[in-house]
Amino acid sequence: MLADISRALARLSLCVFLSACGLLGPLPERLAGNGVAEPRLAGCPDAEPSGDCEIGTTHFIADLHTDSLLWGRDLRQRSDEGHADFPRLRDGGVDFQVYAIPNSTPFPRETDGVHCASGTDFNTGDILFLVNETLRPGTWSSPRSRTFLQAERFHAWTRPGGSEAVPKVIRARGDIAEIDAWTKGLPQPAGQPYALLALEGLNWVHSNPNWVRREIDALIAADFRMVALTHRYSNALAGASEDCEDLAAGKERGLSALGRAAIEALIDRGVVIDLAHASSTSIVEVADMVMAADPALRPGLVMSHGGVYRACPLPRNLRDEDLRRIALADGVIGVGFWAEATCWDPQDRSDDAVEKTLEAIEDSFFAALAALQEPQLAKDYEAHWGRDFDPLNHLALGSDFDGSVKMRFDASALPRLLAALKRAKWDAARCARLDLTDSCETGGQPFAADVVLRRIAGGNMARVIANTLRDDYSPQTAALQ
Numbered sequence: 081m082l083a084d085i086s087r088a089l090a091r092l093s094l095c096v097f098l099s100a101c102g103l104l105g106p107l108p109e110r111l112a113g114n115g116v117a118e119p120r121l122a123g124c125p126d127a128e129p130s131g132d133c134e135i136g137t138t139h140f141i142a143d144l145h146t147d148s149l150l151w152g153r154d155l156r157q158r159s160d161e162g163h164a165d166f167p168r169l170r171d172g173g174v175d176f177q178v179y180a181i182p183n184s185t186p187f188p189r190e191t192d193g194v195h196c197a198s199g200t201d202f203n204t205g206d207i208l209f210l211v212n213e214t215l216r217p218g219t220w221s222s223p224r225s226r227t228f229l230q231a232e233r234f235h236a237w238t239r240p241g242g243s244e245a246v247p248k249v250i251r252a253r254g255d256i257a258e259i260d261a262w263t264k265g266l267p268q269p270a271g272q273p274y275a276l277l278a279l280e281g282l283n284w285v286h287s288n289p290n291w292v293r294r295e296i297d298a299l300i301a302a303d304f305r306m307v308a309l310t311h312r313y314s315n316a317l318a319g320a321s322e323d324c325e326d327l328a329a330g331k332e333r334g335l336s337a338l339g340r341a342a343i344e345a346l347i348d349r350g351v352v353i354d355l356a357h358a359s360s361t362s363i364v365e366v367a368d369m370v371m372a373a374d375p376a377l378r379p380g381l382v383m384s385h386g387g388v389y390r391a392c393p394l395p396r397n398l399r400d401e402d403l404r405r406i407a408l409a410d411g412v413i414g415v416g417f418w419a420e421a422t423c424w425d426p427q428d429r430s431d432d433a434v435e436k437t438l439e440a441i442e443d444s445f446f447a448a449l450a451a452l453q454e455p456q457l458a459k460d461y462e463a464h465w466g467r468d469f470d471p472l473n474h475l476a477l478g479s480d481f482d483g484s485v486k487m488r489f490d491a492s493a494l495p496r497l498l499a500a501l502k503r504a505k506w507d508a509a510r511c512a513r514l515d516l517t518d519s520c521e522t523g524g525q526p527f528a529a530d531v532v533l534r535r536i537a538g539g540n541m542a543r544v545i546a547n548t549l550r551d552d553y554s555p556q557t558a559a560l561q
Contacts, residue, residue: 106161108208109151112484114162117419117426121434123492124171132499135537136173140262141494142538144178144414145278145356145385146481149230152212155237156246163481164491166237166273170245171492175273176538177247178384181230181304182280182311183223185484189324194395196324197312199283224284224295231302234277247275251303253549262542265534276545277304278354278384281311282342289341292317296345300553307346308354308384309339310362317342318366319359321396326359334361340369347373350550352380355406356414356478363402367409371464380548381411382541385478387421390514391440391447394420400451407452407474408461412540414478415444417497418485426486437488441497442504445536447514448475449526472532476540498537501527 109115124133135141148155148164158167169177185208186201209219209226218225238249250256256274279299285292299307309315314323319333326332335343343366346353353370355363370379383406387397398406398413406413419426424440425433452471461469481491489497504527511520527533 106153106159108211109153109161112204112208113486114151114482114484115486116163116490117433117486117488118429119431119433119488121438121489121493121496123168123490124173124495132496133173134495135498135533136171136495139173139495139498139534140176140258140538140542141172141174141498142176142178142477142541143174143481143491143494144382144412144476144478144541145180145416146177146479146483146491147180147182147280148482149179149181149234150208151482152233162490163479163487166245166247168490168492169247169273172494174491174494175271176276176541177273178276178278178306179234180278180280180306180308180384181227181234183226183230184281184283184311186313191324191327194327196322196327196395197320198324199313199315201324222284223281227279227299228302231277231304234275235303238275244272247273249303250274250276250305250545250549252553253546253551256542256545259542259546262539263546265531265539276306277302278306278308278352279304280308280354280356281315282307282309282317283311283315285338285342286316287338289338292338292342293345296342296349296351300349300351304351305549306352306354306382306384307342308356308358309342310357312357314359318362320357320362321359322357323359327395332359332361334359335365340365343369347377347379350378350548350553352382352544352548354382354384355411356384356386357396360399360402363405367405367411370409370411378547380544381406381409382476382544383411383413383478385414385416385421385480385483387416387423388444388447388451390451391443392421392423394423397421398448400454403448403451404454404457407469407471408457408464410461410465410474412474412476412544413448414476414541415441415448416478416480417441417489418480418483418487420485421480424488426488434488438497438500439504442501443510443513445475445501445527446504446506446510450514450516450520472526472535473540473543475536477537498533501536502533503528 155165185205186197213219309318310320314320317339389397389399422440424437458469506524
């Protein structure tokens with residue numbers, strides 16, 4: 081045992097030394113499996129004047145989730161690591177990117193053959209920040225310190241006056257002059273891209289509603305405009321879909337009283353609520369609070385990144401009832417692209433590996449669309465909101481770029497993904513894979529119409545932002561950071 085501890089300390093010391101000397105480079109990111117699997121889908125732009133990449137220049141493209149800030153790579157510089165940086169997003173014509181900040185990442189384990197996470201397990205974030213932030217010991221074990229450090233990094237890299245690829249930070253509704261045009265699916269005018277800051281897990285707050293409100297105010301002061309209560313494991317606020325203890329007990333948690341106070345504060349302050357990683361019970365309870373809120377507060381709800389269980393039956397992925405509940409609350413669902421969310425094989429090196437990956441991602445969109453076409457959902461939505469229900473108003477792109485995951489492409493290839501989705505058809509094989517043979521009409525291309533593709537590419541997310549964000553975010557409290 082002592083020998084094992086000595087070897088572990090020696091390896092850790094070596095990592096710290098190499099990092100301090102600037103010699104570790106991209107090793108932590110590679111060890112975490114954050115990258116692109118070969119063969120890969122080529123990125124944009126390409127030489128064809130009217131090829132798939134044209135979508136990047138003619139459509140408003142919004143992606144609801146990337147973890148790129150976690151790794152410490154200067155996002156102003158083009159990199160071969162991971163999936164996203166400002167230049168690659170620019171190549172892909174991405175006009176709006178949500179930058180999420182995780183702060184606690186337990187090493188995954190298995191319970192009854194299912195991958196799960198626990199807040200009491202070894203936290204890989206401790207090592208990552210020890211290695212990358214050797215001179216900032218406050219971040220080695222503090223989720224709060226890590227959160228605000230990543231926010232500082234984000235603001236340093238997005239200062240005005242940089243290259244044209246540097247995005248403009250969205251702090252209020254008026255920061256996006258084109259927002260109304262984008263919500264209507266109008267063509268994308270050339271201009272500077274935009275970035276929104278999001279939190280993935282309010283993990284450091286464990287008691288006292290006044291504390292949670294003060295922390296939300298501090299996040300707002302640091303320009304966070306989207307917040308998820310959980311990330312991977314259940315905390316003092318809400319239950320998560322992958323929590324080991326909950327899975328072992330066979331009983332998932334929902335919102336605590338503290339979590340309800342947090343949701344009330346987010347609605348009151350005009351912050352978008354993110355249901356990523358939430359348990360089904362948490363989804364129901366948050367959606368109910370959104371629907372019960374004063375309409376004048378215009379609460380906004382998203383699932384920033386997730387898989388679809390019908391297309392990829394893994395515990396974290398969204399069941400039909402989860403998808404319907406989010407849509408009923410007028411939320412938008414960001415469909416993810418990574419291997420575990422869509423059940424494509426990152427070890428596949430065959431000639432048609434790219435095509436199989438795109439087909440798997442398309443299946444997730446088709447499965448989500450099928451779930452949202454339930455007649456009762458339309459009736460319930462129209463009864464509550466007083467307007468027609470369209471399932472295509474509730475789907476979006478939720479990549480999870482740079483989330484310690486394997487992709488088959490990086491951010492520069494998003495127009496090619498959208499082009500593939502536009503061409504995708506209902507056919508007998510897809511209907512059988514998704515177990516929709518009794519209700520599936522083959523031959524249709526539900527995403528082919530340009531007005532539909534524009535909504536999924538970014539218009540639906542633009543609507544959430546336009547409805548939710550306030551014109552002004554004055555400090556709510558003097559007790560900031």
